[in-house]
Amino acid sequence: MTxxxxxxxxTAAELTIATxxxxxxxxxxxxxxxxxxxxxxxxxxxxxxxxxxxxxxRWIFSKAPGFGFMVITLAEFAIGFAYGALLEGFWNGQTIGxxxxxxxxxxxxxxxxxxxxxxxxxLMRVLDALPLAYMVGGLSVLSSPLMQRFGDRVAGTLxxxxxxxxxxxxxxxxRQKYNSFMDYPVVAMKLRRAATPELATLIQDAxxxxxxxxxxxxxxxxxxxxxxxxxxxxxxxxxxxEKISDEQYLINASGILFGDQRLSRVQG
Amino acid sequence: xxLDLERFQVQARPRxxxxxxxxxxxxxxxxxxxxxAEGEQLQxxxxxxxxxxxxxxxxxxxxxxxxxxxxxxxxxxxxxxxAPPVRSEIWQPRRWLRIFTAFPETFRRHFRYFALAVLITxxxxxxxxxxxxxxPASVEVLLPADYLRNPDQRVHQEEQEQGxxxxxxxxxxxxxxxxxxxxxxxxxxxxxxGVTFGIGTALLLFENGVLLGAVAVHYTQRGFxxxxxxxxxxxxxxxxxxxxxxxxxxxxxxxxxxRRREDRNFRQSMREWLILVVGLAMMLVWAGVMEAFFSQHHxxxxxxxxxxxxxxxxxxxxxxxxxxxxxxEIGTEARSSVPSENR
Numbered sequence: 001m002t003x004x005x006x007x008x009x010x011t012a013a014e015l016t017i018a019t020x021x022x023x024x025x026x027x028x029x030x031x032x033x034x035x036x037x038x039x040x041x042x043x044x045x046x047x048x049x050x051x052x053x054x055x056x057x058r059w060i061f062s063k064a065p066g067f068g069f070m071v072i073t074l075a076e077f078a079i080g081f082a083y084g085a086l087l088e089g090f091w092n093g094q095t096i097g098x099x100x101x102x103x104x105x106x107x108x109x110x111x112x113x114x115x116x117x118x119x120x121x122x123l124m125r126v127l128d129a130l131p132l133a134y135m136v137g138g139l140s141v142l143s144s145p146l147m148q149r150f151g152d153r154v155a156g157t158l159x160x161x162x163x164x165x166x167x168x169x170x171x172x173x174x175r176q177k178y179n180s181f182m183d184y185p186v187v188a189m190k191l192r193r194a195a196t197p198e199l200a201t202l203i204q205d206a207x208x209x210x211x212x213x214x215x216x217x218x219x220x221x222x223x224x225x226x227x228x229x230x231x232x233x234x235x236x237x238x239x240x241x242e243k244i245s246d247e248q249y250l251i252n253a254s255g256i257l258f259g260d261q262r263l264s265r266v267q268g
Numbered sequence: 269x270x271l272d273l274e275r276f277q278v279q280a281r282p283r284x285x286x287x288x289x290x291x292x293x294x295x296x297x298x299x300x301x302x303x304x305a306e307g308e309q310l311q312x313x314x315x316x317x318x319x320x321x322x323x324x325x326x327x328x329x330x331x332x333x334x335x336x337x338x339x340x341x342x343x344x345x346x347x348x349x350x351a352p353p354v355r356s357e358i359w360q361p362r363r364w365l366r367i368f369t370a371f372p373e374t375f376r377r378h379f380r381y382f383a384l385a386v387l388i389t390x391x392x393x394x395x396x397x398x399x400x401x402x403x404p405a406s407v408e409v410l411l412p413a414d415y416l417r418n419p420d421q422r423v424h425q426e427e428q429e430q431g432x433x434x435x436x437x438x439x440x441x442x443x444x445x446x447x448x449x450x451x452x453x454x455x456x457x458x459x460x461x462g463v464t465f466g467i468g469t470a471l472l473l474f475e476n477g478v479l480l481g482a483v484a485v486h487y488t489q490r491g492f493x494x495x496x497x498x499x500x501x502x503x504x505x506x507x508x509x510x511x512x513x514x515x516x517x518x519x520x521x522x523x524x525x526x527r528r529r530e531d532r533n534f535r536q537s538m539r540e541w542l543i544l545v546v547g548l549a550m551m552l553v554w555a556g557v558m559e560a561f562f563s564q565h566h567x568x569x570x571x572x573x574x575x576x577x578x579x580x581x582x583x584x585x586x587x588x589x590x591x592x593x594x595x596x597e598i599g600t601e602a603r604s605s606v607p608s609e610n611r
Binding site: 017019021023025026027064065066067069070071072073074077092106110111112114116117119120123124126127130150153154155156165166197201 | 295315318319321322331332335336338339341342345346349350437438439440441442444445446448449452453456457460461462463521525534535538539541542545
């Protein structure tokens, strides 16, 4: 059972960290696509900033366009490197683009990156951006098990995906006051024993997405699931099943699968 | 293994919540320091969450719960094992000024890579110079730009045009900015090409050397030796060494990557690469200013002898700076003198 869960988790590339306490945990790595989107957004922001600064400088140096040009040229060069390096350095590995796409640059050993690492990986862009459109960096990402571009390899950093994960919430079906399936403890126990974790998760996910599904789709899916459960896993009496909707059937089943251990109390 | 995941979760949830709020407080204020009680609490909650993670293996909720706990453990791990730089230290100007002494110190510490860069450039120079010397026709192949091939025309043009050069400080400013940007880009690339085990760096230096040798011999043959010295050296004495230092940084990086496994102080070594790059960038800013504002003026406005003298004194100052400034001792003791946020 555990094996199926582990393989499911490891289909995407991830970084495995073994802590000194002997605990393993995994951090999902960011793929080239999301990094590209984040980079495009960052590039747009940098270009916008440079143009804004350019307008300002041109206004200030309107009497001396040559000096204005000098300031703009140097400023745009500096901003190009400093944008990524400063933001990543002081904002715990995130630029604006990375933050929006839930990406974060971290040290290879799972710790936050340091300021000099942020500078090194951003200065190395001169190589990664070659010959055009980050081809060198892209090839490096694709050929690296940790999805690092050359800048990351040198700085010892990598980019992880950090979509927010909340603690599994207690759904209302785990706190039902009355669950008619509880009246049939033997059948309920059978359901509990026979349902695989995948099946239980499937039922729960179907219920959670109740409001995201179109009415007809919801009806179809719930009917299929309820029929499957009723025919293959546990045979609740027909007079009970006929009285409740498919949705209520699934809610009751989830109450049995995920709920508090009231079942044992009923049995006791 | 836990049989009753739901009950386990109900029991453990309060301590996960505690850990979560502690982490949220820490992450929102990176410069915040824990007091002793909080530190102990963090350590304890982390250990418990890690133990919980190890125990959750089976059950209907296991997958979601594992994901949640892994994230929690990862965050706590980062907080526990990472010593953030102290903010007040980062903003101390004295620490930033350290770069002016750290640069020559680092340069001397890794002098052999500099020597290698010099050697390769000299090889290129010799090849370019000899080729032009024995076969003037090779100029067509070796010198890409048209203006470099016709010294007579170029010198004439330069000396004629200087009237315009004089009152155009504007143009010179714009020119210097472009030079600075271009040179820093090339130098940075040479330093970054260390990832090709130094091969890319060597090729770049060699090519640079060939150009340099070819131009020097070509102009000298036509009797413009003094003009060329006065034209190129005032900025060249900074530009050429900085490209060589870029080569040094590149070879150093190559060595660093090859020995990564053995180097227990990798982060420190990486910082030294960074110091070299920052130092050479500063040199290139000066070179760009000199090239635009000084080098382009020729006799009779600026006598060639004066320009050469300026170049010579620049070279002396640079040599003194690179060889004498900062601590003298070389070795493990000096390593720790580089500005460090590691504590």
